[in-house]
Amino acid sequence: MNKPTSNLSPGNLSPNPTRGQCNLATRHLSLAAIYGLIACIFLVIAPHAEHLPPWVSVLAATLMGWRIYLAYKNLLLPKRWLLTLITLACVVSIFLTFRTLFSREVGVTLLILLTTLKLLELRTQRDAIVTIYLACFIIITNFFYSQSMPTALFMLFTLVAILTTWLHLQTGDLGFRPRLRMALILLAQAIPLTIILFLLFPRVPGPLWGLPHDAYSTSGLDDTMSPGSLSKLSLSEAVAFRAQFAAAPPMREQMYWRGPVLWAFDGRTWTAGTAPASKPATLDTLQNSQDYTITLEPHNKKWLFALEMPTKISIPSRVTDDFQILLPNNIIARVRYTAQSHLGFRANAEETEQQLQRALTLPATLNPRARQLAAEWRSTLNNSEAIVRAAFTYFNREKFEYTLEPPPLPGLHTVDDFIFNTRKGFCEHYASSFVFLMRAAGIPARVVTGYQGAEYNELGNYYIVRQSDAHAWAEVWIAGRGWIRIDPTAAIAPSRVQSGLAASLPDSVILPFMARTQSPLLRNLRLNLDSLTNQWNQWVLGYNTEQQFAFLTRLGMQSITWQNMVISLIIGLAALIGIFALLMLRHLKGRNVDMAQRLYLKFCHKLVKINLVRAEHEGAKDFAARAIKASPQLTAAVTHITNLYLGVRYGGEANSAAIRALRHAVTSFKI
Amino acid sequence: MSKPLHNVIQQAEQVILGKPHQIRLALACLLARGHLLIEDVPGVGKTTLAHVLAHSLGLQFQRIQFTSDMLPADILGVSIYLRESEKFKFHPGPIFAQMILADEINRATPKTQSSLLEAMEEQQVTIEGTTHPLPAPFFVIATQNPTQQVGTFPLPESQLDRFLLRIKLGYPDAQAERGLLEGINRHELIASLKSQMTAAELLALQQQVRQVFVSPALLDYVQAILRHTRSSATYVRGLSPRAGLSLLAAARAWAFINGRNAVIPEDVQAVLPGVASHRLQNVRDTHTATESDFPDELIKAVPIP
Numbered sequence: 007m008n009k010p011t012s013n014l015s016p017g018n019l020s021p022n023p024t025r026g027q028c029n030l031a032t033r034h035l036s037l038a039a040i041y042g043l044i045a046c047i048f049l050v051i052a053p054h055a056e057h058l059p060p061w062v063s064v065l066a067a068t069l070m071g072w073r074i075y076l077a078y079k080n081l082l083l084p085k086r087w088l089l090t091l092i093t094l095a096c097v098v099s100i101f102l103t104f105r106t107l108f109s110r111e112v113g114v115t116l117l118i119l120l121t122t123l124k125l126l127e128l129r130t131q132r133d134a135i136v137t138i139y140l141a142c143f144i145i146i147t148n149f150f151y152s153q154s155m156p157t158a159l160f161m162l163f164t165l166v167a168i169l170t171t172w173l174h175l176q177t178g179d180l181g182f183r184p185r186l187r188m189a190l191i192l193l194a195q196a197i198p199l200t201i202i203l204f205l206l207f208p209r210v211p212g213p214l215w216g217l218p219h220d221a222y223s224t225s226g227l228d229d230t231m232s233p234g235s236l237s238k239l240s241l242s243e244a245v246a247f248r249a250q251f252a253a254a255p256p257m258r259e260q261m262y263w264r265g266p267v268l269w270a271f272d273g274r275t276w277t278a279g280t281a282p283a284s285k286p287a288t289l290d291t292l293q294n295s296q297d298y299t300i301t302l303e304p305h306n307k308k309w310l311f312a313l314e315m316p317t318k319i320s321i322p323s324r325v326t327d328d329f330q331i332l333l334p335n336n337i338i339a340r341v342r343y344t345a346q347s348h349l350g351f352r353a354n355a356e357e358t359e360q361q362l363q364r365a366l367t368l369p370a371t372l373n374p375r376a377r378q379l380a381a382e383w384r385s386t387l388n389n390s391e392a393i394v395r396a397a398f399t400y401f402n403r404e405k406f407e408y409t410l411e412p413p414p415l416p417g418l419h420t421v422d423d424f425i426f427n428t429r430k431g432f433c434e435h436y437a438s439s440f441v442f443l444m445r446a447a448g449i450p451a452r453v454v455t456g457y458q459g460a461e462y463n464e465l466g467n468y469y470i471v472r473q474s475d476a477h478a479w480a481e482v483w484i485a486g487r488g489w490i491r492i493d494p495t496a497a498i499a500p501s502r503v504q505s506g507l508a509a510s511l512p513d514s515v516i517l518p519f520m521a522r523t524q525s526p527l528l529r530n531l532r533l534n535l536d537s538l539t540n541q542w543n544q545w546v547l548g549y550n551t552e553q554q555f556a557f558l559t560r561l562g563m564q565s566i567t568w569q570n571m572v573i574s575l576i577i578g579l580a581a582l583i584g585i586f587a588l589l590m591l592r593h594l595k596g597r598n599v600d601m602a603q604r605l606y607l608k609f610c611h612k613l614v615k616i617n618l619v620r621a622e623h624e625g626a627k628d629f630a631a632r633a634i635k636a637s638p639q640l641t642a643a644v645t646h647i648t649n650l651y652l653g654v655r656y657g658g659e660a661n662s663a664a665i666r667a668l669r670h671a672v673t674s675f676k677i
Numbered sequence: 678m679s680k681p682l683h684n685v686i687q688q689a690e691q692v693i694l695g696k697p698h699q700i701r702l703a704l705a706c707l708l709a710r711g712h713l714l715i716e717d718v719p720g721v722g723k724t725t726l727a728h729v730l731a732h733s734l735g736l737q738f739q740r741i742q743f744t745s746d747m748l749p750a751d752i753l754g755v756s757i758y759l760r761e762s763e764k765f766k767f768h769p770g771p772i773f774a775q776m777i778l779a780d781e782i783n784r785a786t787p788k789t790q791s792s793l794l795e796a797m798e799e800q801q802v803t804i805e806g807t808t809h810p811l812p813a814p815f816f817v818i819a820t821q822n823p824t825q826q827v828g829t830f831p832l833p834e835s836q837l838d839r840f841l842l843r844i845k846l847g848y849p850d851a852q853a854e855r856g857l858l859e860g861i862n863r864h865e866l867i868a869s870l871k872s873q874m875t876a877a878e879l880l881a882l883q884q885q886v887r888q889v890f891v892s893p894a895l896l897d898y899v900q901a902i903l904r905h906t907r908s909s910a911t912y913v914r915g916l917s918p919r920a921g922l923s924l925l926a927a928a929r930a931w932a933f934i935n936g937r938n939a940v941i942p943e944d945v946q947a948v949l950p951g952v953a954s955h956r957l958q959n960v961r962d963t964h965t966a967t968e969s970d971f972p973d974e975l976i977k978a979v980p981i982p
Contacts, residue, residue: 603894621977622980622981623946623976623977623978623979623980623981624981625941625942625943625946625981626941626942626943627941627943628943628946652939652941653939655892655894656890656892656894656895656939656940656941656942657890657892657938657939658890658892658939
């Protein structure tokens, strides 16, 4: 690196010169301003470190460190050719990393690196202002990655820091506290503008600015299930959805949130398989209806979750013949819907032969011992119900263990291995082997995945369902009774269903922080936070086209088109700015005084032509006397203007008539 | 300007030749209810100025010549035991007058000096537990010889601050001196002076001076001056808030004397040397007591906002 080491040169940092002495744009920056700017850039790009390639973060940090070193040692900034070289190297590296120059990632990375490079040519006030604008722009890019409340709060804090630094550039000698106060006042003044823009700016349906789908990398239930897939998910404390019941909520053990239904088994993995055309799903003998609202976090899949069995969904969706609710597209933005379910039901009492056949298919040769066990039941017991009961009892009686860390099942016969050897498993093991046994015994069965249970947030009166509540259970079809839910996990660990995962595992098992019951204080804090997040999600992030429509209708807007919205947006902004302007006009007197000063300076400027230059400390009266002495022919005009000026500025006669007279006198003043 | 005030100035100018600015400053000081310190070598007319002002304004006048063996009681007065009534009777000292000329104040000991200065500040005298109010208006003109002269006690800075203005008379110019030499005896002239107003009229004028308008723009200027004296490296220490108030009061009186009812920056500039020179100490002049023209530098250093 070529680091110039000369001490003093024009490019160097000089102490902040007195205000007004030199041009704002070329004024050199104080050390404090430089450190402030570096801090601002650091604050805005720090959150990006999480998802950028590590070398970008390291490079950005190095560049900032270098700039701090140069400022601290009062050294020359790097030469232009060196900066150009680094910039080119950055662009090439970015291309090599991302293999493209056109994507959101690349754009953000470029912006961040170029901004940090800009710090290295931070010399004058103009550079500083450019840096401030860049920092403000980078704030927006942070919302590409997270729109959560903590992000918003942190960016607000960053904005305050940027404004305070900006005020330092503008005001120079003002102390930190008054600057901070001014920044906060500026932000406060922006609040009404923000509210109007937020409420009235036309929303596009769908997620923010149609971001690419990779913006929503999400964890959640998959449409396949294999040993270990759910136990892994159980370690995630992420929220899957939140539910609020209109009336008394059901018991916890009745909270089966239905998700993907899995039919096909290849010996290890359960998948949905290909559904043949069949008759639509039917429900009868319904009882115990529940109405509730769900706010579903985006999970990048098509299905919605609802209590078994859903009867009504408020948003356009399709109910499949196995009672899954599907949206036409993947869910990449938070979605809110109300649903009705009946906890007592008879599902598909009539089922097509094709479907029943599908629910009996098993890989031909695998798991001979399990097949044998099923065949025994088949031969000894006379009806399907008895076989189901026997299987349930089997899991209950034999020494099965419920654990988050089941031993791997590497062999070909996974079900045999599990039932007869390891006997340690999570819900997917039990659901899988139960369905296998049922099918082997000739009873149509399938695996249902979803969530079981929920945590009640008494502060917001809603239920939180987390990824750790992910669950799998079985359904068997019995002639005349339709599909019946059997949860084999309940046979081994009833507490899993009654009080949740944490309660059903020994204390020694390490669980996500959220899942364990903690001290009441922590729990309270956590629920409070979640309640806040929920509000934020619903009212700020969830303010979409529909909510906007509903809100504007409530306000009494007749026809809501985007044109009307834009018009009312403009009217709203104009009204607000008008109010601000009126408030400012109340200081008209002060403005008149300033106006008088401007006019007087104009007058002085005219006198410069005849070599009469007013010294900065020279009073108007003294100057007038000097002017009259120099050119007596101007006596009348100079005296008139000076008297008017003194009257307005010092005599308390700051009325508009005097201003008009002064303006007239100054404009008509000729030498 | 009021007619009597005009007459006072005219009369004074006839006696004290070639010093119109100093006369007006002295008068401004009086109108601003401040006390005046005149510093100069003997014989340039300090006493004459005091006499002329007292006579023209119709004020009861007392002169106190300060000496090194003077005691506070010599100024304030003393209580004497009267055998007939078996009581102490207070005999007021020379300070109980409307205008005091404290001549050569720096010849007295600090103890005596401070007794006068306290009376100036509080407009009353407390002797043996009894408080005696001083007459109104109460105006002190103190004269001081330049401090490098032998046998003087220079006034400490805190005491100097009590004087609103300090002026110098200086030698008269050639023309004025010729007039002085040619003219009749000053004592006779003073004796022939007529008073142009009453004490009540003077109090009313003082009241009017207080009403002179001061605009925010002017306050900006005054503050800029104060800020400059505090931040500039030229001065040992900056002007105090009391100095700022004094500056404003003097500027108001100056504007009033010049027939204006609002203060303009030129008024501030006119009184600034008088207000600031005894309160500011130039770093350069710490050891040499020669007063440079630094208030003038001060004026030039502060742009009018």
